[in-house]
Amino acid sequence: QVQLVESGGGLVQAGGSLRLSCAASGRTFSSYAMGWFRQAPGKEREFVAAISWSGSSTYYEDSVKGRFTISRDKAKNTIYLQMNTLKPEDTAVYYCAADPRATAHTMGVRYPDYWGQGTRVTVSL
16 A cells, blocks of 8 residues: 655744655655645645655745755655745645656656645744
């Protein structure tokens, strides 16, 4: 059984930071590109960031560049999303995803094969 389990969401004030984690289990994701998507209330799910299987390549949606950093620990089968200088518009449910056929640059235009259940991030003024 394939599982992606997110954690680390919560309530934070604008300007603050959070770190999301996504632990993968059930198969080896070390050869998969992985990434983060988010869905704000009343909006469609959107791409946030992705990282290649090796960790050497990353790609970000424009609105989070310079504020968010994606990383992965292959030994732990875990990826992270460090979110700094959070804004109210970052409020959303954040989903982890994995895709064996994507690269960091193409993950945002595909529908990944595997998804987590989501973790809620709320940024208050």
